[in-house]
Amino acid sequence: MNQAASESGGTGPSHRQVEIGVAGAMAILAVIGIYGSIQVGIGWGADGPRAGFFPFYVSLIVLISCAINIITVLMARETRKIFAEWSQLRQVLSVLVPTAIYVALVPYTGIYVASALLIAFFMRWFGRYGWLATVAVAVFVPVATFITFEMWFLVPLPKGPLETYLGY
Amino acid sequence: MLADFGNLFHGFAVVAQPFNLVLMVIGIVLGVIVGVLPGLGGANGVAILLPLTFSMSPTSAIIMLSCIYWGALFGGAITSILFNIPGEPWSVATTFDGYPMAQKGQAGQALTAAFTSSFVGALFAVLVITLIAPLVANFALKFGPPEIFSVYFLAFCSFVGLSKEPPFKTIASMMLGFGLGAVGLDQMTGQLRLTFGAEQLLNGFDFLIAVIGLFGIGEILLTMEEGLSFRGKTAKLNMKVVLETWARLPRYWLIYLRSCLIGCWMGISPAGATPASFMSYGIAKRISKNGHKFGTGEIEGVVAPETAAHAAGTSALLPMISLGVPGSPTAAVLLGGLLIWGLQPGPLLFTEQKDFVWGLIASMYMGNIVGLLIVLTCVPFFASILRIPFSVIAPIIMVFCAIGAYTVHNNTFDVVMMLVFGVMGYFMKKTNYPLAPMVLAIVLGDKAEEGFRQSLLSSQGNLGVFFSNGLVSTIMTLGLIALFWPVIQTLLVRARDLINGTLRPAG
């Protein structure tokens, strides 16, 4: 499916750029790891390695591998292969953005209210369900979750103003 | 020995009492539920039922509670296969072929194979426990830090080097996993490392959060890119699928046997179910004729890890009873229960509380049989979940992923991390970085490092400690052979050609 889409002639970011981007991001993590390891000591003490020994070499290997991966990409013959079409990426973003908002909302509204909103959004936006079905599912799932987690299994999940208002 | 069998039959008689059978079914059903819901584990199930058990006899109580454990083990495979979200570390390897099978419309087959394999693995382990329990307990005592490290080493070696991805991408991904696993408190020096003063990083990166993000959220993003639906809607929804799959399974008897042995060995040496599942998958992939097809939905790739994981999970109960060391949070809660019932876990439990121990062992047999029957009848129901429209099920999966990530440390920051891992998983998968080595490294990395450094502490920094006795040398050598197997294989082929080549002119 993926190949088919790539060959259908749409435009999008090139696979090459993304490859380099991913390797670059990993390299940044590796540099952070190296820096953090040096802070706690990367030596080999009298009784074995210090706290930073493993993370240091591990990060170093990541850095080297990333360099090799970037070089491999650069050496390879220029291809027209694209990472994904813009329309596909828009699809991905249309899930990612609401989910990011959801994750950001959880600490403030509690997980139940945020979940109801997320489910309602998905069903209306992508599923084009009627309001009745949307509201039914969006309310039922968090309530069932609340009963299962908070009441039966006594697992406290993040709660917000609504739950406080209800006395929980 | 004979006396033991007498005890076991007595145990069966106790377990088969109607009241106990009812408790068993309640336990299994509850266990499957907590096994399926991310954020709930066997520990939660045991914890809520514990108060109810105070009025029962310890034997009835342990039957019900251990059945939660079996149920949760069975349940763990369901989300791995249907949604690519492993709820427990030992279900990760099940996703490699289980999820592709579900995508091909074979969810029913994958689930049946997984459940049956769990059952076979567990049953084999219970037999081992019944027959050679005392031997086994002493074997566990032989494992000090160098031995434990060598087992992790072997698990890594038998798993790496077999992906189709470019080698430096595999290395980068695995090492990144080690690095992420190292964040937090360094157990050996009590120092914080790589936390940069951030309170949220005290815990490091838990495997579960990484896996929910990389596999679960990442998969949803990939699905979105390809259009708004899950593949695999065509899964057959009747019980015939179970029988058809069963007809296929006996031909994999060798995989079963090998996985059972790997599992029991890893479970008794305290390495546990996770390395067992990875190792078994890795070895199956190397040895099987269909090895090159692993990862695209091969039933063998479901059988091998599930069998090993459950053989390990079950045989790990033995050190727990006889040494009093809990192998998992669930086991820890169970141990707490033993104390309240006035039983002291330890070497003497076997002689002082015969009824209890043999009742427990008998309930392992019965619990697994009852459990298998229950989950198999539910296969069509589980498979039908894939028919729910994507726009309804996707947000619900997201919600449960968030709950699962939150409950690991009761921390909303982890939910954010889950999403970050999700994006990471999407990009890594699209650019051919294998995710499995990374997850394996996050799960086992800190334990392996701990074993390595404990060993060096006790040997005063002498690396010879890893070849200091027969046990550890053997395991390390096996590990090295596994690591260099492709090279060795090539050399062997060359050597054979060479011999053939030199022989031919002569002959």
Next chain:
Amino acid sequence: MESRNRFFFAGAALVGGVLALSGPARAWEPTHPIEIVVPAGTGGGADQMARVMQGIISKHGLSKQSIVVINKSGGAGGEGFLDVKNSKGDDHKLIITLSNLFTTPLATGIPFSWKDLTPVAMMALDEFILWVNADKPYKTAKDYIDAIKAAPDNTFKMGGTGSKQEDQIITIAIEKVIGKKLTYIPYKGGGEVAVQLVGGHVDSTVNNPIEAVAHWRAGKLRPLCVFDSKRLDYHDKITGNMSWNDIPTCKESGLDIEYLMLRGYFMPPGVSKDAVAYYVDLFKKVRETPEWKKLMNDGAYNQSFMTGEAYVKWLESAEKLHEDLMRSAGFLAKK
């Protein structure tokens, strides 16, 4: 069936809670489940105590609300302490402590102190005992010390829980007294440490009684001395001929070291006085139950119970002691 009843019960409690909120002020009662944070992993001493108390409270119906036990062990327990510190005014949250209340902020620099929390009650003090493998020839602490003195530095291996925590503090204290270095090997939990000693991978441990008692009874381990000022006051025979009381103090054996570990409860800052009084009362009731007495007996705990002023005084002196011990061992975090 059970779960349905439970749900009904919980639902009733919820309604009851709302009513209680709107009604006139009376003695404080919890309105929803009470959370006990354990700043350590599952299966350790603190975790065991919290879970046994959870069991006792639900079995005897001592509280209308159920108890939830949550482990927050990250950063040597720092995660749990920070969580409680940041839950200002939460009347439904408790934390059970071990020595990491003092050692973690000192060793890691994680910013919290017991003064950030509201002390509730000391439930007991946990003892430490010097254990060796029963197959080894050391019958008394003196035998063992002599063996250490006769051998070069770092010959003997001491297993313990965690790094720069109570077990290692005691190890350093032993080194100071006898003038020889021991190799300290940190493990994750006390149970694991005891098994490593049984397997002969370390030479001695300073396990708490409850972590090692099963192996002692099985004849695998031998207690040499207890790090307390007086012998333990438990006279029931544990093995054929020994009770906890028969173990000499380390001071008697020429190892003048005392160390006891706090098992006590704290609450977040800014909680109401009535809530604290409620929990003190609840804990007093717990102490009267047979299960609690059995736990004390099994684990040979020092049954000191303190609240209020006395507890605070004890904490102040314990904090000072730990700071001195950690400083002289060189365990303080670099600022």
